[in-house]
Amino acid sequence: MTIQPLLSVKDIRKTYGDRIGCSDVSFDLYPGEVMGIVGESGSGKSTLLNCMAGHLPPDSGQVLFDTRDRGMVDTLTMSEPERRMLSRTDWAFVHQHARDGLRMGVSAGGNVGERLMAVGARHYGNIRTQAIDWLDRVEINEDRVDDKPSAFSGGMQQRLQIARNLVTGPRLVFMDEPTGGLDVSVQARLLDLLRGLVREMGLSAIIVTHDLAVVRLLADRLMVMKSGHVVEHGLTDQVLDDPQHAYTQLLVSSVLQV
């Protein structure tokens, strides 16, 4: 029996003028799987993520997603209302900077409730109960529900962003450096939280990061990118413990062992 992939990326290519953003990237992501994309700055990993999430139109290629009603559909050619609907129901996007993904002028509860209201929830009591439930799941105290994100610490903002994204029960989460800019102890707790949520909800996720510890903890599979190309891919432990490509070897050996 073959399992249907949730997301199937085929030959994505994006150039900025003469320079290559990313090129010839293809992979399948299966339900419940977490894929890590690592590489140095400028290697095209964020470009790739934005192309997949529909924020940037790639020059060529396909991003097929297993929609609930129509099966595998190319999200790049689907109509804009449909794509936007997808991005607030089945998809989620966690930005590196929480303030890119949050409404800073709106309370924590409103931030979490926005996606519910966007898909038609019109009962204040229910929206609020769900918002509080989700704040609790990301370890934000219930009494902070009416505070604005600007009153939160960086780690809390990031956790709030995650709650806001997961409240509609998405099936696929895109994460762009979710732990970037956080200190190590906060990072560790956030990773712990993410790992718990991913396992508990059976989420599929694509995580872009330059932090190998993040992928070691979260990702099942790993893609290593350099200069817009995928230079190595495989199971996370396999790639990290037995790197084959020269760049991967460099990357792995660059990490300080404490």
Add this chain to the structure above:
Amino acid sequence: MSDYNFAYLDEQTKRMIRRAILKGIAVPGYQVPFASREMPMPYGWGTGGVQVSAACLMPEDVLKVIDQGADDTTNAVSIRKFFEKTAEIAVTEKTREATVIQTRHRIPEEPLTEGQILVYQVPIPEPLRFLEPRETETRKMHALEEYGLMHVKLYEDIAKHGHIATSYAYPVKVEGRYVMDPSPIPKFDNPKMEMAAIQLFGAGREQRIYAVPPYTKVVSLDFEDHPFDPSKANHPCDLCGAEHTYLDEVIIDDDGGRMFVCSDTDYCAERQALGHRGRLSPSNDLEKAAE
């Protein structure tokens, strides 16, 4: 003979505005861009409303201008004079006699009839503006009917105040499609927007015209467990005794004394002429003095 073209604007400009108005009526609640002109008054004083009125006026029209319900405040008086001078048309303070009514912040208490046009002055036509600053994004949200954000604002109100505290410019959904800013009228007036008259909205600085045709469904947004409530001061009018009108609160001395009066001066005066009396009516004092 006036030195101005009829109603100040030149014929081509009026034609352009009329096209925008017709489009607005054809797509209720949709904000139609138009090439707003410089008017001889500052932005924020009703340049949009004046342009829409100018495009609607015919020589036989009778104009009424309302500012916060009153006919005798600066804005109302100067706009009325402007059209008296540039269009040489008849003006009135009586809602019933007017064919074109330009208004700021109120809908008259007296129900409007077919054949009347109500022109609103609009400062910010975009109901989503303070939630989403990007114009490209709000346009897309209107086009795709993504109005979840509007409810985020109402959610915030309840979270902060325990009830929907938005009391003016309360967002409405027109004919089940476009979410629209009804201009800064009190939410008390929202239910009146399903009326027999044509409603036109002009925003001069923001260069938008939109419209609600007669007998169009206008629904104020709310939550299932926090339904829309067209609230008003819990008080009768101190001059005419009306219990069903929108009231202004007026401070009358330095000791915290206050009175509540109808904000619609024409309606209040008419009721007083019919013999209705309130708590502080001058005639009450006369009667008391006579006693």
